[in-house]
Amino acid sequence: xxxxxxxxxxxxxxxxxxxxxxxxxxxxxxxxxxxxxxxxxxxxxxxxxxxxxxxxxxxxxxxxxxxxxxxxxxxxxxxxxxxxxxxxxxxxxxxxxxxxxxxxxxxxxxxxxxxxxxxxxxxxxxxxxxxxxxxxxxxxxxxxxxxxxxxxxxxxxxxxxxxxxxxxxxxxxxxxxxxxxxxxxxxxxxxxxxxxxxxxxxxxxxxxxxxxxxxxxxxxxxxxxxxxxxxxxxxxxxxxxxxxxxxxxxxxxxxxxxxxxxxxxxxxxxxxxxxxxxxxxxxxxxxxxxxx
Ligand SMILES: Cc1cc2nc3c(=O)[nH]c(=O)nc-3n(C[C@H](O)[C@H](O)[C@H](O)COP(=O)(O)OP(=O)(O)OC[C@H]3O[C@@H](n4cnc5c(N)ncnc54)[C@H](O)[C@@H]3O)c2cc1C
Numbered sequence: 001x002x003x004x005x006x007x008x009x010x011x012x013x014x015x016x017x018x019x020x021x022x023x024x025x026x027x028x029x030x031x032x033x034x035x036x037x038x039x040x041x042x043x044x045x046x047x048x049x050x051x052x053x054x055x056x057x058x059x060x061x062x063x064x065x066x067x068x069x070x071x072x073x074x075x076x077x078x079x080x081x082x083x084x085x086x087x088x089x090x091x092x093x094x095x096x097x098x099x100x101x102x103x104x105x106x107x108x109x110x111x112x113x114x115x116x117x118x119x120x121x122x123x124x125x126x127x128x129x130x131x132x133x134x135x136x137x138x139x140x141x142x143x144x145x146x147x148x149x150x151x152x153x154x155x156x157x158x159x160x161x162x163x164x165x166x167x168x169x170x171x172x173x174x175x176x177x178x179x180x181x182x183x184x185x186x187x188x189x190x191x192x193x194x195x196x197x198x199x200x201x202x203x204x205x206x207x208x209x210x211x212x213x214x215x216x217x218x219x220x221x222x223x224x225x226x227x228x229x230x231x232x233x234x235x236x237x238x239x240x241x242x243x244x245x246x247x248x249x250x251x252x253x254x255x256x257x258x259x260x261x262x263x264x265x266x267x268x269x270x271x272x273x274x275x276x277x278x279x280x281x282x283x284x285x286x287x288x289x290x291x292x
């Protein structure tokens with residue numbers, strides 16, 4: 001491993017100043033479950049590693065009437081261990097409880113998953129489907145980025161060299177709404193998604209018609225994809241097999257997967273359709289207050 005300096009500032013201003021001073025030579029460390037592996041295999045060679053876990057804004061979460069503000073380095077385990085968070089944001093729990101095993105979940109953060117920008121990342125489709133917004137800061141100021149615009153290519157995001165992801169905001173779920181994340185892996189756990197899907201739906205008061213929907217798919221394009229047209233296909237449609245199967249076919253048509261050792265193009269397209277259909281049915285069930 002390349003020699004590096006380590007620091008752990010306890011406030012955002014200091015971290016931002018370090019990032020501004022060191023630019024691309026400084027890398028941020030949240031749980032380290034991606035970063036340390038990249039440093040070990042020398043894909044990343046930072047001169048300075050800035051551990052951000054002592055910064056209050058990044059290491060805490062809060063829920064109010066507007067929504068969830070999730071600090072960038074809150075761990076997956078913290079998320080699924082919290083009853084309020086689990087009840088209001090079950091799709092986030094779907095993702096958090098699938099990322100690695102229990103040891104990884106104790107360290108790995110949703111913010112790190114997002115900033116690592118793997119096409120197969122298991123938290124990003126959920127964030128997109130739930131209309132999450134990334135709050136980013138640097139010495140130059142702050143900006144907010146819808147998560148569907150955050151990743152641009154494998155391992156690449158819109159973050160500038162001096163920018164820090166501070167938190168992720170997810171709006172409070174509307175009444176009669178539900179969300180679900182599903183993935184396919186060849187083993188039961190500890191594997192990279194061959195395909196993954198997150199779906200969010202909002203139903204009418206009777207729970208019989210879609211008011212709106214958002215669908216995001218992963219591991220089937222160079223970055224996690226927001227398939228706006230698949231959600232739009234459900235708007236004002238009755239909840240049922242026909243509307244859901246049509247939206248799933250639209251999601252499949254938006255995928256542009258590759259063949260690799262984990263799956264073929266054909267397999268991945270079929271998975272996107274199947275997972276989208278199942279995620280939509282589960283999201284509908286959650287919107288109706290049923291357990292999935
Ligand atoms: C055994 C194992 C199993 C895994 N299984 C899965 C899986 O099933 N699904 C899955 O999606 N992933 C999986 N991963 C990958 C990894 O655990 C996740 O991507 C995790 O969410 C990364 O979070 P982290 O906090 O460890 O990030 P880190 O490794 O700390 O950081 C990841 C990247 O984000 C940058 N970064 C971190 N914080 C910030 C910030 N605040 N602002 C800007 N940049 C930042 C870092 O510099 C680094 O480039 C696995 C990893 C391991 C080792």
